[in-house]
Amino acid sequence: MGSRRRPILKADICKDAAISFDERPFEKGRGEIHPVWSGDLFAKYTDRPLEMQQRIWVDTKGLPRIFYAPEREEITTETEQSEAVPRPAFLFHDSFLLHTPPQGHPERPDRLKALIRTFRASDLWTEMDHIGPVPCEEKHLLLCHTENHCSFIRRTCESGGGLLDGGDTHCVEASYEAATRAVGAVTGAVDAVAGNGAPFAFCAVRPPGHHAERDQPMGFCLFNNAAIGARYAQKHHGVGKVAILDWDVHHGNGTQHIFEEDPTVMYISLHQFPFYPGTGAAKETGKGDGRGFTLNIPLPAGSSEEAYLKAFNRMVIPALERFHADLLILSAGFDAHVRDPLGEMMLTEQSFARMTSLVMHGAPIVSVLEGGYDLDALSRSAEAHVRTLLQRSDPVA
């Protein structure tokens, strides 16, 4: 079994159960977590006896799915340590509010103010450990960006800010701290999940990241927060395979390009297409050794929850199961919400909860905020997303 020092949850699926996964219609509600007594169910599908740290989740159609709880020592070693069972982490810092693009810009501090207000007023707030992220080190930026890129952004901020690309990506002096703390939030979230066994972590960050290329700020993004998180997990926690699932309404061109030749990081994106930034056609599947490890699911404007869930069941979930990641990073944008002023999709906050529930029983999750420009829709969708994630504390119970 896995190393005791790295309490990564590993998802698995019974071979027999997998065959009908594609056809499985989505139903409201979640499966149930069955305790160890359902070992006979496990034995029915495999020749192996159920191991101590395995638990069975039975989905809504009664198909058993197996996942691994942390090593027992991690769960309840000594009674005096039982209070130290890790809790989910929520990462936010006030400096994110000081990154202030020009008046009228959709990617504005009010986004996070509204989100934090919603979370603070909710029962979720006390269910999580709150971590104030520190700015990341420059070497962490260099995991995914060139020196040129880092110094260009630092110098532009230091000189009072300005336009960073030919479009609409701005910075002010305080943006450098905000952007490096946003990266620090994601590396901190990886520390919490991959290092300390937190069941998941949510990073309420801005500026967003998924459009940032190795050598180019773009689409409101300065540094690629999620991409750096993936590399950081590999370099600093020995995590082998990382899947990045991006359901922001825009394609994450930066993330795709950073990992397109790398078979150890799978990038999966559902996005409106054709749309900004123009990349993300289905035929873009990776390059060289990374061929087959990029999955683009372009969807037409006006796509409904049904289209998303169908794509999840037919493509996203099977791809995640085949890849069998040790860590799942969500590029969680909420701009595919029907009320979003930029996106033209038809999702609701419940749609984000449903998509979350479909991926949360596999690898541990670091969720990173990307877009979402209607304040109410953003706040309520993020809350529904985190509320769903919180339902997964059961394996360690």
Ligand SMILES: [Zn+2]
């Ligand atoms: Zn977006």
